[in-house]
Amino acid sequence: MTDLQFDRSFEVTPGTAVQVSPLVRRVLVNNPSPYTFKGTSTFIVGSGQVAVIDPGPDDAVHLAALLDAVRGETVTHILVTHSHADHSPLARRLKAVTGAKTLAYGTVEAPSSSGLRLDASIDHDFAPDMTLAEGDVVNGPSWTLEALFTPGHMSNHMCFALQEEQALFAGDHVMAWATSVIAPPDGDMGQYFASLRKLLERDDHVYHPGHGPSKRDPLPLVRSYLAHRRMREEAIRARVAQGARSVGEIVASVYADVDPKLHAAAALSTTAHLDHLVAQGKLRKVDGIYEAT
Numbered sequence: 001m002t003d004l005q006f007d008r009s010f011e012v013t014p015g016t017a018v019q020v021s022p023l024v025r026r027v028l029v030n031n032p033s034p035y036t037f038k039g040t041s042t043f044i045v046g047s048g049q050v051a052v053i054d055p056g057p058d059d060a061v062h063l064a065a066l067l068d069a070v071r072g073e074t075v076t077h078i079l080v081t082h083s084h085a086d087h088s089p090l091a092r093r094l095k096a097v098t099g100a101k102t103l104a105y106g107t108v109e110a111p112s113s114s115g116l117r118l119d120a121s122i123d124h125d126f127a128p129d130m131t132l133a134e135g136d137v138v139n140g141p142s143w144t145l146e147a148l149f150t151p152g153h154m155s156n157h158m159c160f161a162l163q164e165e166q167a168l169f170a171g172d173h174v175m176a177w178a179t180s181v182i183a184p185p186d187g188d189m190g191q192y193f194a195s196l197r198k199l200l201e202r203d204d205h206v207y208h209p210g211h212g213p214s215k216r217d218p219l220p221l222v223r224s225y226l227a228h229r230r231m232r233e234e235a236i237r238a239r240v241a242q243g244a245r246s247v248g249e250i251v252a253s254v255y256a257d258v259d260p261k262l263h264a265a266a267a268l269s270t271t272a273h274l275d276h277l278v279a280q281g282k283l284r285k286v287d288g289i290y291e292a293t
């Protein structure tokens with residue numbers, strides 16, 4: 001199952017602001033891992049009066065790098081795509097230093113019951129000053145950001161469209177370097193499919209994801225992710241129909257092409273697919289065991 005073409009060309013020095021387009025700068029956090037790739041990307045939008053998107057983990061070195069990058073400028077808004085621990089925690093300290101308001105969809109209700117600690121675990125303390133809804137617009141003198149609600153990777157995930165550049169800050173919804181981890185109970189595969197389809201109705205020219213390189217002409221990638229997820233889901237349904245009962249058994253065969261280091265994440269995505277199959281009536285769950293219908 002090697003139908004996807006990932007782009008892992010991303011040689012970026014952490015802590016140094018890089019201009020990625022006329023209105024956008026990126027500052028990479030020094031938090032590389034199998035789940036964050038080279039690290040989390042923080043974006044600075046505009047100049048003079050700027051918005052910061054995804055401040056990153058609570059990291060004093062990254063805070064200093066961000067403040068250095070915006071020296072002489074005013075941070076007016078801090079936007080957060082979702083409250084995973086590698087995206088939102090530094091919002092508190094950045095807000096304390098700059099006085100900017102934090103904006104995001106909102107907090108999450110679901111407990112993280114999986115017991116698995118991924119780098120992308122939930123920042124339960126995150127609570128934005130202002131909640132954003134689908135279509136809400138945040139302005140600066142030279143930029144306009146529109147909120148797009150894209151749950152799936154996380155229940156409070158938003159992308160932000162920069163209207164002046166037909167660019168989309170895609171968070172962890174769509175990334176060019178790898179597929180997104182969908183970790184139940186907060187991650188939801190049905191929502192994820194719907195949020196991918198939502199992007200197909202748009203005309204964004206470039207995505208700036210939360211990890212890895214930007215992606216120009218992104219819609220073929222979105223289509224390939226949808227096709228890839230459908231294929232995985234069908235393979236998982238078929239394994240259950242053939243008698244596989246445990247998630248581990250399914251992962252070993254369906255994700256044989258994936259680095260074993262990522263099998264914990266694959267197990268979470270498999271559970272998300274199994275729940276989605278049950279929701280569609282393609283499997284049933286009896287006493288915690290998935291069965292063919």
Ligand SMILES: [Zn+2]
Binds near residue numbers: 082084120153154
């Ligand atoms: Zn995430």
